[in-house]
Amino acid sequence: MLKDDRHLLRKLTSIVLVKVLVLALLWFVLVRPERAQVEQQDVANALVGHAPAASTRQAPEPSRTAVKGLPQ
Numbered sequence: 001m002l003k004d005d006r007h008l009l010r011k012l013t014s015i016v017l018v019k020v021l022v023l024a025l026l027w028f029v030l031v032r033p034e035r036a037q038v039e040q041q042d043v044a045n046a047l048v049g050h051a052p053a054a055s056t057r058q059a060p061e062p063s064r065t066a067v068k069g070l071p072q
Contacts, residue, residue, distance in 0.1 A: 001009075
């Protein structure tokens with residue numbers, strides 16, 4: 001291996017290591033602290049393949065106010 005090749009390899013290796021360290025630091029600071037609350041039943045449904053239960057909340061009623069230009 002030539003001297004220039006070793007120098008290039010050393011530079012590229014150091015750049016890749018710095019990038020990996022930065023990504024690990026960002027993950028530990030930004031991603032790792034965020035924990036999602038997961039219910040045991042939701043996990044079981046996801047693993048078995050059942051659809052989630054229908055929501056008990058209802059959609060709001062549409063507004064009954066007159067809109068200019070539309071028939072009532």
